[in-house]
Amino acid sequence: MTLTREAPVATVREAPRKPRRHDGLTTALMAGPATVLYVVMLVIPVGLAFYLSLTDWDGFSADPAFVGAANYASLLDDPELRRAALVTLLVAAAGTAGLNLLGLGFALLVNGASRANTFFRIVLFYPHVLSALVVGFLWSAILGTTGAVNNLVTTWGGEVLPFLSDPAWATVTMIAVLVWAGFGVNVVLYLAGLQAVPHSLIEAAKIDGATRRQVFRNVTLPALGPSVTINIVLSLVTLLKTYDLVVSLTAGGPAGQTQTVAYLILWNSFHDARLGFGSAQSVILMLVTAALAFVVTRLRRRGEMAVHQ
Amino acid sequence: MRKTFLWATVAFMLIPLYVLTVNAFKGQQEILGNPFGLDGLTLEPLGRALTNPQFDVVKGYAVTLLFVVAVNVLSVLLAAPAAYTIARSPKRRFRVLMLFFLAGTFIPGQVLVIPVVYVLKTLGLMGTIRGFVLFETTLTLPFSIFLYAGYIATIPAVLDQAAAVDGAGRLRTFWQIVFPLMRPAVATMVILNTFSVWNDFVNPQIILGPGSGLYTVTTGVYAAVSQYSTDYTVVFPTLLLAIAPLLVFFVLMQRHIISGLTAGATKG
Amino acid sequence: MRSPRSSLVLSGIGCLLLLTGCGGGGFAGDSQAQQSEGRQVTVRMLVNISPNLTQAYWDGLVKPFEQANPGIDVKIEAPTGKGVADTLPQQLAAGNAPDVVETLMADETLAKQMLDLSDQPWAKDTPLVEQAKLGGRIYTVGVGVQAQSLVFYNKAAFGKAGIDKPPTTWDELDAAMGKLKAAGYLPLQTGGDFLTGLQLLQLSNPSRAQNHPTWQQDVSAGKIKAGESLLPYLERYHGWIGKGYVDKNALGMKYADAETAFLSGKSAMYVMGSWFTAAEAKAEKDFEVGVFPAPVDKGQQYPGPQGATLAAPYMILKSSPQKDAALKLVQWLVTDPAAVKSQLKQDGNFRTGVERAFTPLEKQVQEILDQAPAGVPQGEGYGDATLPKGFNSAWNTEVQGLYVGKSPKEVAEGVDRWLAGRS
Incomplete structure (x- = not known):
């Protein structure tokens, strides 16, 4: 990933050795299989997605017609996609904020080696081990109209809380569940970042009479720069492709208001048999993901430079 | 407080x-x-969940475990030597190869799965275990190669040269000298890949399909639960069966898992 | 020294050979390999799984067929996606489509993939076969007829609310709902899932069919707009939400929840197809369930035309390597008396000339079917009265919009915009 500031390619050192006769063959044996598999199963499909996005194919007929950019044109005025794009961006933005604020916050709280802290880390982290599909079904059983919480509320004489039946609530619920399930990872990553903060700097600042807040803002946070970049990019890239949780938590509802782009891609491609149209959405999702990851990395890098100067 | x-x-x-x-x-x-x-x-609901004709939990575990093992083995076999070639080569075209692999880390799986259907179909691998394992392995390659190459760069090249002087070929040098030293990096990748294969839903759903009769834990849970998501005597026991062994495994191995994941993300 | 590029190509070829070459060995799950062995053929059938139609039911249904035809093994496949509607295209795309598919009706897109059954003598006597013809050809054969436009009601609730005669017009329905609400009941049980749009289609069939007898054809031809022509019903439904005649949180309820809620006596009316009778027969409850045909506009004929769809429609895929066995199976499924009866009973459906032991409620539904002046296609429709694929779920999504603040007009426009994008 382009997340580190030093890509390993840059650290490759020339290893002087005698050229051997079977060198080419050996190289092919070592790098070939991976490259071929990568090309066949990843590069060709990406090209194919682009090609399919220029057709009106239903996915199985013998006669796909080439329609040029028509699918891309209809992307623009497809209200379903517009809504899904908005939901996806909202989930990505709010989710990234939530994951990172909670991640960094709790990392600071459970920093340091102790038995209790180990326990806390395990508890914060465990939902990540569960598949998003299971997490969604679990939370829908808890927050659904007939779920655990609403049963409690109604037996106490309250009104049903529309966690999953009102569009705004459902979107917030979905983001909250994503954050619940994922912030443990960010905690762990920020903890790793905190280990890298030079202890001497913190001590020096303390000796100079800095308050805890000042130490955090002026020493810890700048040193955490690379961690922040990694965390934000990872969160964004993960959240932009939210699919499993939509399937199990809301099934895209109510009124289709929680469909994400990834959900719509598969729905359009198969249920509506508009594979060409779905592929156009795929291409856009791919480009947006790459672009956002790139931009965030660049912005953060510039930010770090500014801090270090 | x-x-x-x-x-x-x-x-x-x-x-x-x-x-x-x-x-x-x-x-x-x-x-x-x-x-x-x-x-x-x-215990009655749990018993019924265990004998659900829609989803054989034990078989689901067996199938998923088989996938996890197969993908991990294949991923190491393919990615490690490729990373070695890249890390030890001064040539420009290998740097390009590295970037070429790196680009793959930004492709969301959902985008790939539809066109991959046609690639697998052409190869006669659609709906088969082999097709699924090869595709899942491919998804692990970009990051594995990146991580391994980074790690190999920290292993002194002197070791290779010594082996070469002793007359070992590059293949043997790699597998016998360098690969054993890569243990931490390989462990990290195995942990990362295990979780991603285990929890994957969309790829087995589409690539295996109903024709194969194969369910992983996730697609099995979906088949058992989605129609009955408010029959809680189905939902809760099925979900419990799906996660309990995994949680036990996590608690026992948490130190390795958490540090492995951390290493994976921060080195990456 | 060979250049790395050419050696990459070389190893690439080797790798591909390895992929495709190690074909048969090692792994299970190659269904093709099993099929070619011996005389035994496997017919794969993709079916709808629902609370009525479980995997166990399907397995049991085809058992007698397998016993009578020792050379044929029927493999029931459950959808891996949301349902048959998205799993079949997925399988078609993957090139491993089943031999037989249940639940879907042929439309322009699917018909090209399906076997033409027009020259099968037995196909001509199956229910609704004329209506389901596409371009004069038979692709789909079914087991029976589902009556769609039925309103089931809680007789105790109607008694308590002082309603002695079921409503026959929309206005009477509104008045009845008011009384039911006053009596402390939720007047109409609705739900989320696919239920929201389905119920409104079911409810509107009889009056819509009198205003627009060839609605689907007219919509396809661009003579009328789908959403616009259904606007009066959308407005009425919207009114019910405002007046609390339906639960404003209904979207949080799954199909099964809605059914359970009605059967537990919390709500007074439930609009559903005839298959609900199967669930009613199984449920324990302390009140009697009645049924009346969906209401019509004032001045229209009552009962109006009944929404009628094909129960358990079967199609055979053209690509099937086991056409003979598949034909045999489908013929058996739609003509064998025991198989037909079993399917009708299991999913609460009807077929003229097939006598089976009816529950009192089923008897009433049969009477409604007999009295209906006509059977009309619903929503997406079938045969030559077919709207673009996916209409029903698009309609459903839009109708759900009424619950989340959209106006009836916006919903109607949304439906029309969807249709405009597909033609």
């Missing part, structure tokens, strides 16, 4: 797990009447 807050958070994190566990042992009336209570516990 800090402690109270942390314990409150712990409660919030664990309540869903508690609800899941107690309700897996209750009837629909007890679940609806008192979702947090402990009355009327019975």
Whole structure:
């Protein structure tokens, strides 16, 4: 990933050795299989997605017609996609904020080696081990109209809380569940970042009479720069492709208001048999993901430079 | 103050797990009447979930485990030597190859799965275990190669040269000298890949399809639960069966898993 | 020294050979390999799984067929997606489509993939076969007829609310709902899932069919707009939400929840197809369930035309390597008396000339079917009265919009915009 500031390619050192006769063959044996598999199963499909996005194919007929950019044109005025794009961006933005604020916050709280802290880390982290599909079904059983919480509320004489039946609530619920399930990872990553903060700097600042807040803002946070970049990019890239949780938590509802782009891609491609149209959405999702990851990395890098100067 | 807050958070994190566990042992009336209570516990729903004709849990575990092992083995066999070639070569075209692999880390799986259907179909691998394993392996390659190449760069090249002087070929040098030193990096990748294969839903759903008769834990849970997502005597026991072994494994191995994941993300 | 590029190509070829070459060995799950062995053929059938139609039911249904035809093994496949509608295209795309598919009706897109059954003598006597013809050809054969436009009601609730005669017009329905609400009941049970749109289609069939007898054809031809022509019903439904005649949180309820809620006596009316009778027969409850045909506009004929769809429609895929066995199976499924009866009973459906032991409620539904002046296609429709694929779910999504603040007009426009994008 382009997340580190030093890509390993840059650290490759020339290893002087005698050229051997079977060198080419050996190289092919070592790098070939991976490259071929990568090309066949990843590069060709990406090209194919682009090609399919220029057709009106239903996915199985013998006669796909080439329609040029028509699918891309209809992307623009497809209200379903517009809504899904908005939901996806909202989930990505709010989710990234939530994951990172909670991640960094709790990392600071459970920093340091102790038995209790180990326990806390395990508890914060465990939902990540569960598949998003299971997490969604679990939370829908808890927050659904007939779920655990609403049963409690109604037996106490309250009104049903529309966690999953009102569009705004459902979107917030979905983001909250994503954050619940994922912030443990960010905690762990920020903890790793905190280990890298030079202890001497913190001590020096303390000796100079800095308050805890000042130490955090002026020493810890700048040193955490690379961690922040990694965390934000990872969160964004993960959240932009939210699919499993939509399937199990809301099934895209109510009124289709929680469909994400990834959900719509598969729905359009198969249920509506508009594979060409779905592929156009795929291409856009791919480009947006790459672009956002790139931009965030660049912005953060510039930010770090500014801090270090 | 800090402690109270942390314990409150712990409660919030664990309540869903508690609800899941107690309700897996209750009837629909007890679940609806008192979702947090402990009355009327019975093993009957769990027994029914175990014998659900829609989803054979034990077989689901076996199938998923087979995938995890196959993908991990294949991924190491392919990625490690490729990373070695890249890391030890001064040539420009290998740097390009590295970037070429790196680009793959930004492609969302959902985008790939539709066109991959046609590639696998052409190769006659659609709906087969082999096709699925090869595709899942491919998804692990970009990051594995990146991580391995980074790690190999930290292993002194002097070691290779010594082996070469002793007359070992590059293949033997790699597998016998360098690969054993890559253990930490390989362990990290195995942990990362295990979780991503285990929890994958969309790829097995589409590539295996109903024709193969193969269910992983996730697609099996979907088949068993999605139609009946409010018949809680199906939902809770099925979910419990799907996660319990994994959670036990996680708690036992947590130190390795967490540090492995950390290493994976921060080195990456 | 060979250049790395050419050696990459070389190893690439080797790798591909390895992929495709190690074909048969090692792994299970190659269904093709099993099929070619011996005389035994496997017919794969993709079916709808629902609370009525479980995997166990399907397995049991085809058992007698397998016993009578020892050379044929029927493999029931459950959808891996949301349902048959998205799993079949997925399988078609993957090139491993089943031999037989249940639940879907042929439309322009699917018909090209399906076997033409027009020259099968037995196909001509199956229910609704004329209506389901596409371009004069038979692709789909079914077991029976589902009556769609039925309103089931809680007789105790109607008694308590002082309603002695079921409503026959929309206005009477509104008045009845008012009384039911006053009597402390939720007047109409609705739900989320696919239920929201389905119920409104079911409810509107009889009056819509009198205003627009060839609605689907007219919509396809661009003579009328789908959403616009259904606007009066959308407005009425919207009114019910405002007046609390339906639960404003209904979207949080799954199909099964809605059914359970009605059967537990919490709500007074439930609009559903005839298959609900199967669930009613199984449920324990302390009140009697009645049924009346969906209401019509004032001045229209009552009962109006009944929404009628094909129960358990079967199609055979053209690509099937086991056409003979598949034909045999489908013929058996739609003509064998025991198989037909079993399917009708299991999913609460009807077929003229097939006598089976009816529950009192089923008897009433049969009477409604007999009295209906005509059977009309619903929503997406079938045969030559077919709207673009996916209409029903698009309609459903839009109708759900009424619950989340959209106006009836916006919903109607949304439906029309969807259709405009597909033609």
